[in-house]
Amino acid sequence: MTGEPADRIFHALADATRRDIVARVIRHAESVSALARHYPMSFAAVQKHVAVLERASLVTKERRGREQIVHADMTVLRRAARLLEAYEEIWRERVARIDQLIAED
Amino acid sequence: MPVTSIQKDVEALTLTFVAEFDAGVERVWQVWADARQLERWWGPPTWPATFEQHDFVVGGWSHYYMTGPEGEKARGWWRITALDAPHRLEFDDGFSDEHGNPIDADRPTHAVATLTADGARTRLTLVTRFVDADQLERMVNMGMEEGLREALGQIDGLLGDTGR
Numbered sequence: 001m002t003g004e005p006a007d008r009i010f011h012a013l014a015d016a017t018r019r020d021i022v023a024r025v026i027r028h029a030e031s032v033s034a035l036a037r038h039y040p041m042s043f044a045a046v047q048k049h050v051a052v053l054e055r056a057s058l059v060t061k062e063r064r065g066r067e068q069i070v071h072a073d074m075t076v077l078r079r080a081a082r083l084l085e086a087y088e089e090i091w092r093e094r095v096a097r098i099d100q101l102i103a104e105d
Numbered sequence: 106m107p108v109t110s111i112q113k114d115v116e117a118l119t120l121t122f123v124a125e126f127d128a129g130v131e132r133v134w135q136v137w138a139d140a141r142q143l144e145r146w147w148g149p150p151t152w153p154a155t156f157e158q159h160d161f162v163v164g165g166w167s168h169y170y171m172t173g174p175e176g177e178k179a180r181g182w183w184r185i186t187a188l189d190a191p192h193r194l195e196f197d198d199g200f201s202d203e204h205g206n207p208i209d210a211d212r213p214t215h216a217v218a219t220l221t222a223d224g225a226r227t228r229l230t231l232v233t234r235f236v237d238a239d240q241l242e243r244m245v246n247m248g249m250e251e252g253l254r255e256a257l258g259q260i261d262g263l264l265g266d267t268g269r
Contacts, residue, residue: 010118010238087120087241088111091231095124097146098136099107102128 012056031067118235126227130220133227134191182207194218212236
C-alpha cells in the first residue's frame with residue numbers, strides 16, 4: 001500500500017458514520033437505501049459517505065436490479081488494520097529487548 | 106509481561122504504549138540516554154541499529170543506521186525536543202538519505218516517552234503521533250522490513266475473521 005491510497009483509507013475511516021457503514025457491511029452486504037435508514041441523514045448524504053469509502057477501496061458497490069449493494073473489501077481493510085498492528089508489533093519487540101537488557105544487569 | 110496496555114487511534118494516528126520494567130527509573134532512562142544501550146534494542150536482531158551520533162540534549166540530533174541481513178542500510182534521525190531526566194523525553198523521528206541527511210525533517214513522527222516510578226518498578230508510557238498514514242507505513246517498513254511480512258502473516262488484524 002503506497003502513501004496516497006493509505007491516506008485515502010485513513011481519511012475515509014476518520015468519520016464515525018463511515019466507520020459504522022464499514023462495520024455494518026463487514027457483517028453483511030447492504031443496499032444504500034437500507035444503510036440510509038440507520039442514520040439521521042438524507043439518502044444522498046449516505047450515498048456520499050459510501051462514495052468516499054468506495055474511492056478508498058474499502059467498499060465496492062454492485063448493482064442488483066434497482067438497488068446498489070455495498071460490500072466490504074476485506075483485503076484493503078485488513079491491510080490498513082495490519083499497518084497499525086505491525087507498528088504495535090515493532091514496539092512490543094523493542095520493549096522485550098529493553099526488558100532483556102535490564103535483566104542482564 | 107512488560108507490556109500492560111496498547112491503544113491505537115486510527116483517527117488521530119497515534120499509538121499509546123504502556124510497559125512496565127523491573128528496574129528503577131534511572132536504569133530505564135539509561136536505555137534511552139546511552140547510545141550503546143539504545144542500539145541494543147532500537148533495531149531488531151536482523152536489522153541492528155548503530156547510532157553514530159546521539160546528542161542527548163534538547164535540540165540535539167541523533168543519526169543512526171540499521172544494517173540488514175544483506176548489508177543494506179536504512180538510515181534515520183532523531184531530534185530531542187524536550188528532556189526532563191529521568192522522567193520525560195520527547196523527540197522527532199524520521200528518515201535520512203544514504204549520506205545521513207534527514208529527508209523529512211519537516212514532517213517528523215513525534216514521540217513522547219514518560220517514565221514513572223511504581224515501587225521498585227518503572228512504568229514507561231510512550232505516545233507516538235504520525236503526520237499521515239504514508240509516514241506510518243514507512244515507519245513500519247523501516248522498523249520491520251522482513252519482520253513485517255512475518256507479522257502480517259500472524260496477525261489477522263483488527264477485523265479478525267468477521268463475515269466472509
